Amino acid sequence: MARIAKSQISKAEADRRKAVALAELRELELRQRRGELLEVAEVRRQWAAGLAFLRDRILSLPDRLGAVLAGRGEVEVRTTLREALEEALRGIHADGC
Numbered sequence: 001m002a003r004i005a006k007s008q009i010s011k012a013e014a015d016r017r018k019a020v021a022l023a024e025l026r027e028l029e030l031r032q033r034r035g036e037l038l039e040v041a042e043v044r045r046q047w048a049a050g051l052a053f054l055r056d057r058i059l060s061l062p063d064r065l066g067a068v069l070a071g072r073g074e075v076e077v078r079t080t081l082r083e084a085l086e087e088a089l090r091g092i093h094a095d096g097c
Helices: 011-033 040-059 061-069 074-094
Strands: none
Touching: 040 061, 040 074, 061 074
């Protein structure tokens, strides 16, 4: 499709394009008010907070569990570690991240 220069667009076509653009803008604004659309910056902030929380929880495991797990059998160590990791992951969900 050939591109039409702005000077070659009729007043009616310009008005039609404007009406379409305004309708699309109003639709986006409505969807945002309904909570269907999110700001990119807010989504990134939430993800960063959730990942930082998870990182901190996982990195704290050796200090929290090292002495508890010392001398325990492999099965008990695996079970305890799995439970601690699942708790860390549930913590993200509970915090709304």
